Amino acid sequence: KRGKLPSGPPPLPFIGNIHQLLGKDVHLKFSKWVEEYGKLYTVQFGTKRALVISDPKLIKELFINPASTGRFVMEVFLVLGRGRYGIVNTDGSHWTEQKNFSARTLKSFGLSGIGKIVLEQQILRDIQEFLDKIRVETQSLCIFDLTKRLNCNVMWKVIASGGNKKGSETEIVHYNHVAELTEDYLNSMGKGTETGLAFLPWLKYIAPELSGYNHLKSAADKVYDLVAHHINERRKVFVKGDVKDVMDAYVEKLELCDDPKSTFYGKNGLRNSISSTLELVTASGDTTPHTINWIMLYLAHHQNVQQKLCEEIDRVIGSDRSPSLVDRKNMPYYEAVLQEILRLSSLGWMGIPHQLLNDVEFEGYTLPKGLIILPNLFYVHHDPETWGDPENFRPERFINEKGSFVRHECMMPFGVGKRLCYGESIARDIIFLFIVRFFQVAQVFPESLETKPDFKAKFGFLLTAKPFKVNLKWRGKMVSS
Numbered sequence: 139k140r141g142k143l144p145s146g147p148p149p150l151p152f153i154g155n156i157h158q159l160l161g162k163d164v165h166l167k168f169s170k171w172v173e174e175y176g177k178l179y180t181v182q183f184g185t186k187r188a189l190v191i192s193d194p195k196l197i198k199e200l201f202i203n204p205a206s207t208g209r210f211v212m213e214v215f216l217v218l219g220r221g222r223y224g225i226v227n228t229d230g231s232h233w234t235e236q237k238n239f240s241a242r243t244l245k246s247f248g249l250s251g252i253g254k255i256v257l258e259q260q261i262l263r264d265i266q267e268f269l270d271k272i273r274v275e276t277q278s279l280c281i282f283d284l285t286k287r288l289n290c291n292v293m294w295k296v297i298a299s300g301g302n303k304k305g306s307e308t309e310i311v312h313y314n315h316v317a318e319l320t321e322d323y324l325n326s327m328g329k330g331t332e333t334g335l336a337f338l339p340w341l342k343y344i345a346p347e348l349s350g351y352n353h354l355k356s357a358a359d360k361v362y363d364l365v366a367h368h369i370n371e372r373r374k375v376f377v378k379g380d381v382k383d384v385m386d387a388y389v390e391k392l393e394l395c396d397d398p399k400s401t402f403y404g405k406n407g408l409r410n411s412i413s414s415t416l417e418l419v420t421a422s423g424d425t426t427p428h429t430i431n432w433i434m435l436y437l438a439h440h441q442n443v444q445q446k447l448c449e450e451i452d453r454v455i456g457s458d459r460s461p462s463l464v465d466r467k468n469m470p471y472y473e474a475v476l477q478e479i480l481r482l483s484s485l486g487w488m489g490i491p492h493q494l495l496n497d498v499e500f501e502g503y504t505l506p507k508g509l510i511i512l513p514n515l516f517y518v519h520h521d522p523e524t525w526g527d528p529e530n531f532r533p534e535r536f537i538n539e540k541g542s543f544v545r546h547e548c549m550m551p552f553g554v555g556k557r558l559c560y561g562e563s564i565a566r567d568i569i570f571l572f573i574v575r576f577f578q579v580a581q582v583f584p585e586s587l588e589t590k591p592d593f594k595a596k597f598g599f600l601l602t603a604k605p606f607k608v609n610l611k612w613r614g615k616m617v618s619s
C-alpha cells in the first residue's frame with residue numbers, strides 16, 4: 139500500500155472535508171465515519187491530510203513510536219504561546235526538555251511533592267470555603283462557575299503561591315483575575331474549534347472577526363501578559379536556592395542556564411518558560427472543573443449511584459474527619475464512578491493532534507512524514523464492540539467480582555503514549571478531594587423533577603456538559619479541615 143492511505147469521506151478541491159467539519163457535534167461525525175470507512179480513515183483539512191484512528195490498540199501502537207510525537211500546531215494554541223514555544227506547540231528535543239522540566243516541577247510542587255500535606259490542607263480549606271459559600275444558597279445552583287474558580291485557585295497556588303501573602307485581599311482579587319482571563323481565553327478557543335480556525339489558520343486573514351480570531355488573540359494576549367509580568371517580577375528579586383513554587387523553579391532555571399543549546403537559554407528561554415507556565419494554567423483551567431461538572435450532572439440524575447458513593451465515603455472516611463488522598467486506594471467505587479464519567483464525557487474527544495516526524499510503516503501503509511494523526515478518543519470510549527452498552531452510565535463495568543476497581547485497556551481519557559497528559563495525576567487528586575469532600579456533606583438532585591437530563595455534550599475543543607443547575611441537600615457534619 140506504498141503511496142496509498144486509508145480512504146475516507148471524499149474531499150472537495152482546496153477545502154478538503156472542512157465543510158463537513160464545521161459547526162457542532164463534529165465528534166459524532168467522526169464516529170459515523172467509522173461505520174462507513176472503518177477504524178482507520180483519512181480526512182482532509184484544506185491541503186493537509188489527517189489519519190483518524192479509532193482502534194485503541196492501534197492508537198497505542200502508533201503513539202509509543204517516537205515518530206508520532208510531532209505536534210500539528212493549531213492556531214488556537216499558537217496564538218497563546220506567540221509561536222512555537224513551551225510544550226503543547228513544540229516537538230523533538232525542544233519539547234522533551236520543556237516537558238520533562240515542567241512535569242518534574244509540577245510533581246515537586248503538586249500533590250505528590252515535598253509540600254503535599256500542606257497543599258492538601260490548603261485545598262481542603264478552599265473546598266470548605268466553597269461549601270460555606272453555597273451553604274447559604276437556598277435556590278438551585280450552577281456549581282460549575284464556583285468549581286472553575288476553585289480549581290484555578292488551586293493551580294495558581296501550585297504555580298505561583300510563593301509570591302503572594304496567603305489569604306490576603308490581594309491574593310483573592312489576584313486569583314479571580316487569573317481565573318477570568320483564563321476563562322476568556324478558553325471560551326474563545328472553543329469557539330475557534332467550532333468556526334474551523336483550529337484547523338484552517340488562514341481564516342484569521344479572511345475572516346478575523348467571524349472566525350473568532352480577533353477575540354481569541356486579545357484574550358490570549360491578556361493571559362500571556364499576566365504570566366510574563368509575574369515571571370519578570372520574580373526575576374528582579376531572584377535568590378538562588380529560594381524556590382517556593384513552579385514559577386520560582388522556572389526563574390531559577392532561566393537565571394542559571396548558561397548553555398546556548400538549551401531551550402531555557404536567553405530570550406527564547408524566557409519565551410519558553412512563559413509559554414510552559416501558561417500552558418499549566420490553561421490546560422488545567424477547563425479540564426478539571428468540567429470533569430467535576432460532568433460528575434455532578436450524572437450523579438444528580440442517578441441517585442442510586444450517588445447513594446452508593448455516599449455509602450463508600452461514610453464507610454471509609456466517616457463524618458468526623460476530612461478526606462485525604464491516602465483514602466483513594468480504599469475507594470474502588472469512587473474510582474469506578476470517575477472512570478465511567480471520563481469514558482462517557484470523553485472531554486478531550488480527539489486529544490491534541492499529533493503529526494508524524496518521519497515516515498512510518500503502519501498496518502501495511504507507509505504513513506508519510508507530516509501526516510496529522512487524530513486519535514478518535516470519543517469513539518474508543520463509546521465503541522459498542524468494546525463496551526456492549528456504551529450509552530449507559532454503569533460504573534460497575536469497572537468493578538470486578540471481588541469489589542475491586544479494574545482498569546480497562548481501552549480507557550485513554552488523558553491520551554496515551556509518549557505525549558500523554560502529564561497533568562493527569564494532579565487532576566485526579568483535585569477531583570478526588572473535591573468530590574469526596576462534597577458528597578461527604580451534601581447530596582445533589584435535579585433542579586426539578588420535570589427536568590429532563592441532557593447528557594449530550596456541548597461541542598468545542600472539549601466536550602462539556604451544557605449548563606445545568608442542581609438542588610442541594612445537606613448530609614453529615616460540616617467538619618472543618
Ligand code: HEM
Binds near residue numbers: 237490551562
Ligand atoms: C480531567 C482532566 C484532564 C484531561 C481529561 C486531560 C486530557 C489531555 C489529553 C487527551 C491530552 C492530549 C495528549 C496528546 O497530545 O496525545 C492532554 C495534554 C496535555 N495536558 Fe491534559 N488533561 C487534563 C488535565 C490536565 C491538567 C490539570 C494539566 C496541567 C496541570 C494538563 C496539562 C496538559 C498539557 C501541558 C498537555 C500537552 C502535553 C504535550 O503537548 O506533550 N492537563 N491532556
